[in-house]
Amino acid sequence: MLRDAMIIFRYQLRLLLREPVWIIITMIQPLLYLALFAPLLEPIAKTQGFPPGDAWQVFVPGLLIQLGIFGSMFVGFGIIAEVRWGTIERMRVTPASRLGLLLGRVLRDTLVLLLQAALLTVIAVAFGLRVPLAGALVAVAIVGLLGVALSSLSYAAGLWLKSEDALAPLLNMVSVPVLLLSGILLPMEFAPPWLRHLASANPFSHVVDGSRAAFRGDYGASSLTIGLCAAAGLAVVGLLIAKRTFERESA
Amino acid sequence: MITARGLARTFKTRTATVEAVRGLDLDVAAGEIVGLLGPNGAGKTTTQRMLATLLAPTAGTATVAGCDLRADPVGVRRQLGYVSQAGGTNPGAKVDEELITQGQLYGLTAATAATRARALCASLDLADLGDRIIGKLSGGQRRRLDIALGLVHQPKLVFLDEPSTGLDPHSRANLWSHIRGLRDQAGATILLTTHYLDEADALCDRIFIIDHGVIVASGTPAELKRRISGDLVTFEVDDVERATAVLRDHPEARDVTAVERGLRVTVDRGEAQALPLMRALDDAGVKVGSLHIAHPSLDDVFLTLTGRSLRE
Numbered sequence: 001m002l003r004d005a006m007i008i009f010r011y012q013l014r015l016l017l018r019e020p021v022w023i024i025i026t027m028i029q030p031l032l033y034l035a036l037f038a039p040l041l042e043p044i045a046k047t048q049g050f051p052p053g054d055a056w057q058v059f060v061p062g063l064l065i066q067l068g069i070f071g072s073m074f075v076g077f078g079i080i081a082e083v084r085w086g087t088i089e090r091m092r093v094t095p096a097s098r099l100g101l102l103l104g105r106v107l108r109d110t111l112v113l114l115l116q117a118a119l120l121t122v123i124a125v126a127f128g129l130r131v132p133l134a135g136a137l138v139a140v141a142i143v144g145l146l147g148v149a150l151s152s153l154s155y156a157a158g159l160w161l162k163s164e165d166a167l168a169p170l171l172n173m174v175s176v177p178v179l180l181l182s183g184i185l186l187p188m189e190f191a192p193p194w195l196r197h198l199a200s201a202n203p204f205s206h207v208v209d210g211s212r213a214a215f216r217g218d219y220g221a222s223s224l225t226i227g228l229c230a231a232a233g234l235a236v237v238g239l240l241i242a243k244r245t246f247e248r249e250s251a
Numbered sequence: 252m253i254t255a256r257g258l259a260r261t262f263k264t265r266t267a268t269v270e271a272v273r274g275l276d277l278d279v280a281a282g283e284i285v286g287l288l289g290p291n292g293a294g295k296t297t298t299q300r301m302l303a304t305l306l307a308p309t310a311g312t313a314t315v316a317g318c319d320l321r322a323d324p325v326g327v328r329r330q331l332g333y334v335s336q337a338g339g340t341n342p343g344a345k346v347d348e349e350l351i352t353q354g355q356l357y358g359l360t361a362a363t364a365a366t367r368a369r370a371l372c373a374s375l376d377l378a379d380l381g382d383r384i385i386g387k388l389s390g391g392q393r394r395r396l397d398i399a400l401g402l403v404h405q406p407k408l409v410f411l412d413e414p415s416t417g418l419d420p421h422s423r424a425n426l427w428s429h430i431r432g433l434r435d436q437a438g439a440t441i442l443l444t445t446h447y448l449d450e451a452d453a454l455c456d457r458i459f460i461i462d463h464g465v466i467v468a469s470g471t472p473a474e475l476k477r478r479i480s481g482d483l484v485t486f487e488v489d490d491v492e493r494a495t496a497v498l499r500d501h502p503e504a505r506d507v508t509a510v511e512r513g514l515r516v517t518v519d520r521g522e523a524q525a526l527p528l529m530r531a532l533d534d535a536g537v538k539v540g541s542l543h544i545a546h547p548s549l550d551d552v553f554l555t556l557t558g559r560s561l562r563e
């Protein structure tokens with residue numbers, strides 16, 4: 001199974017590296033996020049109810065999670081193309097394990113995401129972020145787990161729907177509430193109680209809180225443990241759902 | 252090598268239920284080249300996809316390459332090479348890359364896969380294209396790559412779904428000799444689908460003709476040709492029913508089909524037998540308007556066997 005995963009991983013990575021435009025875009029993206037959001041940061045940080053910590057320490061983890069969500073969520077479009085080309089069917093007739101075929105792809109997506117996340121953090125340091133190395137690594141690991149979860153789910157959705165026209169609205173429908181309720185864009189500290197309850201049911205909000213704790217260097221915080229568990233749980237659930245979908249006959 | 256009993260598959264779409272394959276019995280011995288011949292929608296692809304473990308049969312059982320289809324699908328996959336009707340290549344990948352990855356998925360090392368890929372490319376007229384991006388291959392080159400992908404692991408059982416679509420006459424002849432070579436040199440068993448009678452004739456030891464999901468005839472090409480060869484005599488008559496009754500029992504008429512305002516009769520030699528048949532009709536009081544003798548084309552063969560034309 002792992003061997004199959006590595007074969008697919010290397011194959012998919014090579015295909016990706018052949019697209020120079022794609023490489024430039026993925027690397028510029030983090031820079032763009034920072035350059036556009038940083039000017040808003042100082043004034044907002046002075047607002048009442050802003051989460052604890054230095055403005056950068058609050059903002060950058062949120063950006064990382066957002067990168068994790070948007071960087072992984074759209075991989076399902078790729079698998080729809082593969083279904084159309086017939087490559088998925090061709091690989092399904094080989095003895096390769098279904099989980100291996102899935103994992104290889106997820107691994108590729110996660111590697112790319114981790115590189116982007118690391119790059120974003122480094123650039124943020126240049127902009128003025130102060131973060132302990134261990135905390136940054138933990139936060140990047142959380143993003144990686146999130147990437148595993150979301151790219152798996154996106155592949156499952158792509159295989160299920162088999163149509164770009166159906167996948168796009170689904171992703172839109174899911175991403176906006178998840179993003180708003182995670183406290184990435186606007187801190188949930190501002191929210192009325194009912195919205196706050198809703199947010200606390202959203203695993204992503206715990207993931208965001210966890211990475212913020214990591215960035216503060218607050219390793220004992222319960223929010224960090226909860227965040228890590230939430231991310232790991234999402235990854236496991238995502239993989240299981242995607243595995244089942246890959247094993248379905250019509251996939 | 253393949254034993255199937257009562258294999259069936261029904262598709263449910265939103266508006267209808269399609270019985271694509273309806274109870275197929277199939278036996279293929281090791282080292283045979285067997286063809287599934289039939290018009291569009293006959294169920295050829297569905298049959299192959301079931302036997303290739305891609306589609307679960309709604310009924311029936313099958314043993315493929317010694318492994319039970321339902322109990323040991325991975326065992327089947329390990330020994331099977333499958334080339335689908337539509338192919339399956341990533342337009343962004345390179346020819347070599349695709350072949351080597353495919354070989355690796357079958358458990359070959361990268362080095363062995365590369366050697367096999369090179370040899371296959373050479374014999375399928377793809378030499379020097381190893382470094383080419385697949386999206387930039389011609390249609391025929393891509394089809395030959397599809398076939399190569401099904402063969403990298405040197406399977407002992409090969410399924411080819413309309414392997415020669417899109418190939419020019421030269422490539423087609425080359426493919427045929429390659430397929431024969433697979434059997435003669437490597438001892439492989441081959442199950443291919445086609446709707447070209449000449450392809451089935453040139454290549455297959457045995458042919459199953461399927462239509463509407465059932466086998467309507469089977470045998471060696473020679474046997475089938477004997478059944479379906481002969482000439483077609485078409486009579487225009489005033490009373491089709493009576494004429495059919497008369498000719499059905501006539502010793503020289505092998506097959507009688509009603510057509511528009513007349514009858515189509517299969518006989519061994521049209522020129523010699525048309526007149527006696529006409530006389531028989533005349534004796535029975537059927538008026539014959541005209542008479543037409545034709546030597547059968549591929550289309551007539553299908554018409555005789557399936558009641559349907561290959562040209563739709």
Ligand SMILES: Nc1ncnc2c1ncn2[C@@H]1O[C@H](COP(=O)(O)OP(=O)(O)OP(=O)(O)O)[C@@H](O)[C@H]1O
Binds near residue numbers: 271289293296297
């Ligand atoms: N996934 C599916 N859903 C619904 N109907 C299907 C599906 N796949 C095949 N069919 C139907 O089953 C029937 C048999 O199809 P199949 O592809 O096996 O034919 P075929 O003999 O391979 O024809 P062709 O010569 O055109 O390739 C057709 O009527 C087809 O429309």
Ligand SMILES: [Mg+2]
Binds near residue numbers: 336
């Ligand atoms: Mg077909």
